[in-house]
Amino acid sequence: MLSGKTLSVDDIHKPNFVWFEDNWTHDNVMHKHEKAQLIYVEIGFQYLTVNGKIYLLPQNHVAWIPPNAIHKTNSHSEIIKLMIIFFEVSKSDLFYYEVNIFSVPPVLKEMIKYAEKWSRNIEESADENIFLKALYNELPNFVADAIQLHISLPEDKRLSKAIKYLNNNYTKDLKMDDLSEIAALSLRSIERIFKKETGLTLSKYQQMLRIIKSLELLSAHKWTISEIAYKVGYKSLQAYTNSFKSVMQYSPSDFLKTI
Incomplete structure (x- = not known):
């Protein structure tokens, strides 16, 4: 569950879901989602705790969190601007089942920002599905610039x-x-x-x-x-x-x- 929001991601019956907030806050508790999630930080920074490791997600970077990974997020930034895209994972590609932190190449940044138009849309949309599926399919290629910033607990x-x-x-x-x-x-x-x-x-x-x-x-x-x-x-x-x-x-x- 995301703090201060009225939606529960696992109750949304569509394959992909975009969630954008200007000043994002989370419950400081460990939780998990059936869907995987891509977290993009446009302003500020986030700390992620995923499966016993602490990651830093700097500004203009994204994190990929696999489905059902136990995690929590928090930040000390005065201003935080995030976009999160949730995905159903159907591929066997190992990428989709590992945590990855990587800088955002220009193409991915523009795709994520374009997807903002569907933020919190709970209705099925053919255009949204096609666009987000293309983004999803390209993620393993974008991860070529990955950095691994984590500390094991x-x-x-x-x-x-x-x-x-x-x-x-x-x-x-x-x-x-x-x-x-x-x-x-x-x-x-x-x-x-x-x-x-x-x-x-x-x-x-x-x-x-x-x-x-x-x-x-x-x-x-x-x-x-x-x-x-x-x-x-x-x-x-x-x-x-x-x-x-x-x-x-x-x-x-x-x-x-x-x-």
Whole structure:
């Protein structure tokens, strides 16, 4: 269920459904839909939690959430402008059953914005079905520019305090010794559990946190790239730029051109 709205997506008996809102809000609870959904952020940014992973959905990016995936969304943006398109999934293509976050190429952006004309239309429309089916069929081709910005949420409760501390202090130069003390685990134990649960080393996890936070700040258009570099814990603009490129495959200034 989408917060503050009178419609339940699973009660809409049509294959595809467009939902557009200027100031979108969601219930901060985990839920799922029988339909898959494409979320486009035109203004602001969203955090998505899907199947135990946290994703950042920056401005001018889309997320594909598979059918029946347990998820929730939230944002700290003052203004959020979203469009969501729900799809029945009938194809066996693996793309439609995996989470994907990717930048919006110009063609897809125009298609999504054109689809706004059908927002909250619960009646069957042949033109709408044909258009949205074409968009749906092309999505695996658009995902060629995909970026994967996610952090796995550990299931092992022994890591809870350490992960919370890390998420709140990602700008500091932390070591495993710090997390070991907070979690009351031996250094050897926390190193093993951390890598198993997150799939990342501490330095890589911290890098992802910093880059995700910097994308949020870049999207706000309130600070220079240099200011953001220091805000998220880097000691120089060059160090931030190198780190950003290693994750995103392009520079912070290139990212700003897309939003």
